[in-house]
Amino acid sequence: MEALVASAIGVMTAAGIYLILRMRTFPVVLGMAMLSYAVNIFLFATGRLAVNLPPILDHAGAETAGYTDPIPQALVLTAIVISFGMTAVVVMLSLGAFVEAGNDRIDLDEEEADQ
Amino acid sequence: MMGHWMVAPVVLPAFLAPLIVLWMRFDLRTQRVFSVAGMVALLVLSIVLAVSATQNPPEVYRLGNWEAPFGIVLVLDRLSALMLVLTASLGLAVVLYAIGSGWDKRGWHFHSLMQFQMMGVNGAFLTGDAFNLFVFFEVLLIASYGLMIHGGGEKRLKAGVQYVVYNLAGSTLFLFALGTIYAVTGTLNMADLAQKVAQMSPGDTALLRVGAVLLMLVFAVKAALVPFQFWLPATYTNAPGPVAALFAIMTKVGVYAIVRIYTLIFPADGITGGLAGEVLLPAALVSLVIGMVGVLGARDMGRLVAYSVIGSVGTMMLAFSQFDQAATGAGLYYMIHSTLAAAALFLIADLVKERRGADGLAIRPAPKMINHGLLSGMFFAAAIAMAGMPPLSGFLGKLMILDALRGEWLVWAAILITSLIAIVGFGRAGSEVFWKSYAAEGETPEGPKDASSPGLAFTAAGGLLAGLVAMTVLAGPLSGWLQGTAAQLHAPQAYISAVMDGAYERAMEAERAYYEKKGYGSDHGAEPHVALEAEVQEEAADTGHDTGYDTGHDTGASAPAAAH
Numbered sequence: 001m002e003a004l005v006a007s008a009i010g011v012m013t014a015a016g017i018y019l020i021l022r023m024r025t026f027p028v029v030l031g032m033a034m035l036s037y038a039v040n041i042f043l044f045a046t047g048r049l050a051v052n053l054p055p056i057l058d059h060a061g062a063e064t065a066g067y068t069d070p071i072p073q074a075l076v077l078t079a080i081v082i083s084f085g086m087t088a089v090v091v092m093l094s095l096g097a098f099v100e101a102g103n104d105r106i107d108l109d110e111e112e113a114d115q
Numbered sequence: 116m117m118g119h120w121m122v123a124p125v126v127l128p129a130f131l132a133p134l135i136v137l138w139m140r141f142d143l144r145t146q147r148v149f150s151v152a153g154m155v156a157l158l159v160l161s162i163v164l165a166v167s168a169t170q171n172p173p174e175v176y177r178l179g180n181w182e183a184p185f186g187i188v189l190v191l192d193r194l195s196a197l198m199l200v201l202t203a204s205l206g207l208a209v210v211l212y213a214i215g216s217g218w219d220k221r222g223w224h225f226h227s228l229m230q231f232q233m234m235g236v237n238g239a240f241l242t243g244d245a246f247n248l249f250v251f252f253e254v255l256l257i258a259s260y261g262l263m264i265h266g267g268g269e270k271r272l273k274a275g276v277q278y279v280v281y282n283l284a285g286s287t288l289f290l291f292a293l294g295t296i297y298a299v300t301g302t303l304n305m306a307d308l309a310q311k312v313a314q315m316s317p318g319d320t321a322l323l324r325v326g327a328v329l330l331m332l333v334f335a336v337k338a339a340l341v342p343f344q345f346w347l348p349a350t351y352t353n354a355p356g357p358v359a360a361l362f363a364i365m366t367k368v369g370v371y372a373i374v375r376i377y378t379l380i381f382p383a384d385g386i387t388g389g390l391a392g393e394v395l396l397p398a399a400l401v402s403l404v405i406g407m408v409g410v411l412g413a414r415d416m417g418r419l420v421a422y423s424v425i426g427s428v429g430t431m432m433l434a435f436s437q438f439d440q441a442a443t444g445a446g447l448y449y450m451i452h453s454t455l456a457a458a459a460l461f462l463i464a465d466l467v468k469e470r471r472g473a474d475g476l477a478i479r480p481a482p483k484m485i486n487h488g489l490l491s492g493m494f495f496a497a498a499i500a501m502a503g504m505p506p507l508s509g510f511l512g513k514l515m516i517l518d519a520l521r522g523e524w525l526v527w528a529a530i531l532i533t534s535l536i537a538i539v540g541f542g543r544a545g546s547e548v549f550w551k552s553y554a555a556e557g558e559t560p561e562g563p564k565d566a567s568s569p570g571l572a573f574t575a576a577g578g579l580l581a582g583l584v585a586m587t588v589l590a591g592p593l594s595g596w597l598q599g600t601a602a603q604l605h606a607p608q609a610y611i612s613a614v615m616d617g618a619y620e621r622a623m624e625a626e627r628a629y630y631e632k633k634g635y636g637s638d639h640g641a642e643p644h645v646a647l648e649a650e651v652q653e654e655a656a657d658t659g660h661d662t663g664y665d666t667g668h669d670t671g672a673s674a675p676a677a678a679h
Contacts, residue, residue, distance in 0.1 A: 020284060025276060032283050039290040046298035072297070075246060079290055082253050086286070090279050091262055096264070100128035104668055106280070108349055 005045055012038035013069060025094035025104045036083035040076050047072035117167045121176040121191050123160055124199055128153060132230035147214050150226035154210050157233060158203040165196035173603075175243070175612040180625075182305035182618040183243070190243035192610060193600040194447075198240040198371055201451055204582065205213055205364050206233050207456055208575045212462050213357040215571030216469065216563065221266040223583045228265070231258035239368050245296070245303045248372065249289050252337070256282050259365060262358045263350065263452055274353035281346040285336040292329035299323045306614035308380045309607060312387075320386055327381050331394055334376070337369025340395075340432060341402040344425050348409070350394070351424065352417035356465020359417070360458035360579075367454055374435055374443070380612075383438040395436035400529050403429030407533035410540035416467065416476040419544050420460040423501050426533060427453035433526050434516045442519040443601035448594050449512035452586055456500040456509060459579035463493050466572060467548065472560030475632075482557035486569075491549040493576060498541035500583050503534045508586040511635045515594065542588065578679040 012034050019031025047069030055070035098104045131153045139145040168174070173192040177183065212218070212227060219225040235255025242248050264275040288487065297303055299322045300311045312323065332343070339347040347366070351359045377383075377391040406426025413419035434446030464476055467490055474481035484490070496507070503509035513530060520526050566572065586593060603609065 020280065027439070028280055032280065032287075035284070035287045039287050039294070042291060043294045046294040070304075072294075075293075075297075078246070078250065082250070082286075085635050086253070086257070086279075086283055089257065090283060093260070093264065093272065093276050093279055096267075097269070100267070100269040100272050106273075106276060108270070108277070 001049055001051070005041060005049060009038050009042050012041075013093070023106055025098065025106055028106055029087065029094060033083075036079070036087070040079055040083070043072050043079060045072075050110055059096045078115055117164060117174055117191065119176075119197070120160065121174060121189055121241070122178070124157060124164070124203075125189075125234055125241065127160070128230040128234040128237070129155060132227040132234065134503045135227040135230065136224060146226045147219070149216070150210050150229060151207070152246070153230060154203065154207040154233075157237075158200070158207055161196065161199035161203045163192055165193075165200050168193045168372065169599075170194035182622065183614045183638050184302050184307035187247045187579040188243040188306075188360055188614055189241040190305065190610065190614060191241065192304075193596075193603050194371070194375065195240045197447070197451075197597075197600060198367070199237055201367070201454055202236050202364055205454065205579075208458065208462075208579050209357045209361045211578075212360070212465075212572050212575035215566065215568045215573075215575060216357070216465065217565040217567050218266070218355050218357050220565060220567070224261065225265055228258050228261040229361075231255075232262060234258075236364060236368060240371060243305050245293055245305055245308065245376075249286070249293060252289065252368070253286060255365070255368065256286070259358075259362065263354050265355050265358060271355075273355045278346055278350040279395075281336070285333055285343075288329060288336070291332040292316065292326050292333055295322055295326035295329060304614065305376070305379055309611050310615065312380055313384055313385055317386060324387055324390060326355055327377075327387055327390060328394065329671070330376060331373065331391060334369045334372045335398065338366050338373065338428050338432070338527045339369070339425055340398045340428060341405055341425075342398075342675065344402065344405065346363065347425060348421040351421035351461070352415070356461055356468065359420075359465075360461040361604065363424065363454045363457040363461065366424060367450060370428065370431060370435070370450060373432075374446075374604065377436065377609045378443075382605075386616065389438075392436045392438050395432055399429045399432035399436055400525070401429070402426070403433065403529055403533050405429075407536045407540065410537050411543070413540070413544070414478055416464045416478060416544060416548065419478070419540065420457065420464055420501075422454075423460070423537065423541075424457045426537065427457065427501070430513065430530060433530070434519060435583075437520065438605075440598065440601045440605045441517075442516070443604060444594060444598040445512070445519045446517035447597045447600060448508075448515055448586075448590075451593075452500070452508040452512045452583065455579050455582045455586070456497060459497045459583070460494075460501060462572075462576035462579065463490065463497055466576060468488055469563035469566070470560065474560075478544050478549055478556045480551035481560075482555050483552045483559055485559060485562040486573075487549070487552065489573070491545070493573075493580060494545055494549060495565070496583075498545060498578055500580075502537040502541050506540060506587065508583050508590065511590050513585060585608060 016031045016035035016038060019027045019034060022028055022031070050066065052067040053066050053068040055068050055073055057067060094104065131149060135146050135149060139149065141298060168191050173190055175183070176189040176191070177187065178187045180186070206229065210226070213225060232255055235251050235258055238251035239248055239255060242251055257435060258277050260275065263278055264271055293303065296308070299319075302308055315323065335557055336343040351362060354362060373391070373395070381387045381391060383392060403426050403600050406422050406424070406429055409422025410419055410426065413422055427449070431446045432447045434442045434449065467484070468476050470484035470486065470490070471481055500507040500509040503513040513534065517527060563569065
């Protein structure tokens with residue numbers, strides 16, 4: 001379980017970083033999405049991994065059944081909403097730049113060279 | 116005591132922004148009236164809050180009346196109040212400029228985006244919760260994405276994509292840092308974090324140090340410290356003039372976060388030692404050098420000002436990286452100065468760009484423009500302030516920093532040499548753009564076509580310059596007040612106890628009020644009263660005194676508070 005989650009975070013982060021270093025907007029957007037998935041799972045793991053446990057404190061059963069930390073779940077929910085919104089923004093922005101410029105290069109070097 | 120007024124700097128723009136979008140969408144005049152009124156109200160409010168913060172210890176506003184660390188708190192201390200005043204003043208100048216120059220007509224929703232931006236920035240300055248800081252960062256960023264591409268155009272959109280992607284990567288890093296810190300401490304409330312971090316044993320701090328440095332990287336991205344400054348020149352150069360001026364406060368959000376977190380949670384005499392200072396000092400030195408060399412090498416005025424922003428962030432971080440009271444006070448003075456100076460320079464550059472026609476902001480001689488003499492004078496004053504020459508506040512700010520850093524010969528050399536480079540850079544730009552045009556042949560280019568009121572635009576830029584003059588004249592009282600602010604920052608116990616103390620008493624009070632409201636009389640209400648009191652007391656005893664990091668638990672819970 002731990003190995004699976006850890007390697008999932010690691011692989012997605014690595015893929016995300018590789019993709020955001022590309023020169024075109026499409027892989028960069030994919031890379032951002034990948035990175036945000038990785039960080040969401042990472043946030044989940046910060047409350048320790050627990051399977052099939054309720055995220056509520058039960059006074060009667062706390063000693064035996066255990067529970068999972070609810071705060072990371074709330075944090076992940078917030079992070080998912082924000083990263084989803086941000087992905088939408090960056091998609092719209094890259095589309096706008098693509099339509100205006102006619103290419104999807106992410107650098108500004110060409111324009112600067114002829115100043 | 117300010118009561119509910121404390122939350123108003125966040126709530127007011129949060130109400131105004133949707134109102135402007137939904138209700139006044141097609142009526143620019145109403146939008147302008149409400150936008151200016153909102154900014155004036157914010158400014159008045161911030162000044163009242165600043166007066167209150169000066170007279171009182173840190174004040175806490177509990178959102179939803181949940182006790183810290185379970186709920187989110189806003190904390191008003193002198194630093195927060197100072198940043199609120201600075202933000203509102205800058206916001207007012209920018210809105211007036213945008214109205215006067217007609218920038219708000221060149222795209223949709225300028226005024227509502229401005230209000231959202233104010234909401235995010237004010238929230239980031241007020242919040243006392245690390246995750247809430249992330250949320251407000253996102254609010255201010257998403258508004259800034261909209262403002263950055265205001266007016267459209269190929270180059271602006273491309274620079275916008277770069278800016279967004281860079282900041283999204285920064286936000287992801289922020290979440291990683293917060294996750295790491297939460298995994299170690301089990302809390303995200305800043306005051307609670309400060310208590311828990313102080314009680315950790317030095318052997319357990321490996322992960323915490325990683326979290327602290329990751330957090331530093333995030334704030335360095337926002338503050339445009341080297342090596343994370345790459346996003347700044349392209350963004351500021353391609354953003355609309357008033358937006359670039361507003362962004363002068365955006366780098367200060369990063370600087371504020373560094374000052375807040377590394378004096379409160381990870382102080383230099385705490386468990387992580389001088390970690391922050393060791394990382395910050397070299398980064399600040401290199402930022403200063405790169406910024407000022409960039410000023411010398413820039414080929415257009417937008418870039419020139421953008422690089423001077425990087426240089427000034429380097430200068431103030433040199434002061435903040437010392438983490439002592441005198442240096443922090445000096446750094447705060449320089450921070451206010453450089454915000455106003457950078458914003459004034461961006462507005463002046465935009466005024467020049469509107470009047471020079473095809474030559475734009477390129478640093479080369481061109482025919483004289485409309486208002487040539489006035490603009491030359493304004494640029495001259497702002498450049499003197501930014502480069503740090505007498506008599507304006509840049510000189511005083513640098514003097515205070517040098518005075519606070521006696522004995523640091525490397526810092527002295529860096530500040531003095533880079534100041535010389537900056538003077539040469541600004542002097543070259545000024546003589547090419549303004550002076551040599553007297554000899555240049557050609558017709559005076561047509562002035563701005565869609566400016567609503569050039570006078571208002573000049574007033575806004577001049578107002579920022581007047582702010583610099585006021586800072587110079589009132590340097591004595593101001594720096595005295597700022598030393599008080601620095602003293603408050605370096606004695607964080609008042610902040611911590613304002614947030615954390617008295618939770619039990621307030622809970623009992625609420626309990627009592629609840630049962631009185633339910634109608635339990637004094638004679639037969641004793642039973643539930645006593646039972647609840649005992650229970651709350653037990654919990655308070657558990658949570659209040661067991662704040663160390665509990666390594667023994669493996670039941671799935673990491674929050675010591677939740678573990679009980």
